[in-house]
Amino acid sequence: MGTTLSGLDQLWRQQKHQCPHLGSLEPALLPPEKPLTEWPLPKLISLFLPEFPIRPPQGQQQLKVLGFVAKGSFGTVLKVLDCGLGALLAVKVVPKVEVLQQDSLRQCKEEVSIQRQIRHPFVSGLGGSWQGQRHLFTMYNYYSTGDLHSLWTTIGCFSEVTIRLFAAELALGVGYLHDLGIVHRDLKMENILLDERGHLKLTDFGLSRHLPQGGRAYTICGTLQYMAFSRVVSGTRSNHFMNASWSIDWLIQSQLLAAPEVLSGGPYNHVVDWWSLGILLFALAAGEFPLQAEKDHVAMLSSVTHCDYAVPASLSQGLSLLLQELLCHNPFHRLRYLYHFQVHPFFRGMAFDPELLQKQPVSFVLEARAALPAPVEAVQFHDFDCDLMSLSTYPYPA
Known part of the structure; x- marks a missing residue:
């Protein structure tokens, strides 16, 4: 539950409705997921506990998607804005089905376990992790200078x-x-x-x-x-x-x-x-x-x-x-x-x-x-459209 980057196809429709000609690309607010109130919890939820907890609705943050950082076969990293803190963050979204198909559940959980331990000036730590119905979410600081x-x-x-x-x-x-x-x-x-x-x-x-x-x-x-x-x-x-x-x-x-x-x-x-x-x-x-x-x-x-x-x-x-x-x-x-x-x-x-x-x-x-041109955020929403279309097999926010 909590703030998720799920329902991405609905998010794009909302964005397109607001900006039919993509003339003004304001960041779109991420919709929350349905509460996960079933008990006992479905296996697709319990498998990822406790490294990926279920967030209560009252604890959810207001996140807005600003653009892509990276996308690949094992998840998508988005640049987001925490509206409450006014901070830029990076959120990695990984479909649960990909984790299970590639038999990487143990490694996925160990990655989160490791990053929760880290507190060092030259090592990037973990800002938070949670799960929705179909996706895993990990949050990090966003660094604009690149790699x-x-x-x-x-x-x-x-x-x-x-x-x-x-x-x-x-x-x-x-x-x-x-x-x-x-x-x-x-x-x-x-x-x-x-x-x-x-x-x-x-x-x-x-x-x-x-x-x-x-x-x-x-x-x-x-x-x-x-x-x-x-x-x-x-x-x-x-x-x-x-x-x-x-x-x-x-x-x-x-x-x-x-x-x-x-x-x-x-x-x-x-x-x-x-x-x-x-x-x-x-x-x-x-x-x-x-x-x-x-x-x-x-x-x-x-x-x-x-x-x-x-x-x-x-x-x-x-x-x-x-x-x-x-x-x-x-x-x-x-x-x-x-x-x-x-x-x-x-x-x-x-x-x-x-x-x-x-x-x-x-x-x-x-x-x-400083010698290089700044990236144009507006262009990234065209890629956003393509990525969302690839996720259209999931009709409901997850």
């Missing part, structure tokens, strides 16, 4: 000053997750958002899991691999720097960032996130990934195993050393703890304190954003 991948594809190589700052912020965020017993498993540029001051926010815990210190996992396969593939190949995303569609590049980057022990089927642990960070920092510094993507995991494993990762000669000795220590094939020898970063030559003189790191805005990011 790191969009900035990278626009700018190219980053300066070492910027890389040092971003590496420190990510090291603090990843170290925090590991201390909580969480392995992210999908650390890549498009999963790193930029806030209004240009600082980083690690997000998207769809492939994350709880893994106690000393524990071992064995593979990202089956449902998890399918989720990553389907979101990448079938999805499209409106970003704030390029306004480009997603493509197979997203899957390629997922492959490129996978550690050797993941590609080989495990066992692996939290150290895989540090490998991914190394690939990410290499790309920021060199303007390209250290190796080419292959057609499958077996070929990719062979490429990773036999690649020497030639670090560009233009990089400083400290950064070159950091990349070599992160991109170590043997996970037992890989740089893996936050204190390794704190005493590393590349970070000499840098205080690993979130408040100090965030004290100044990242002018490089803000200047890049």
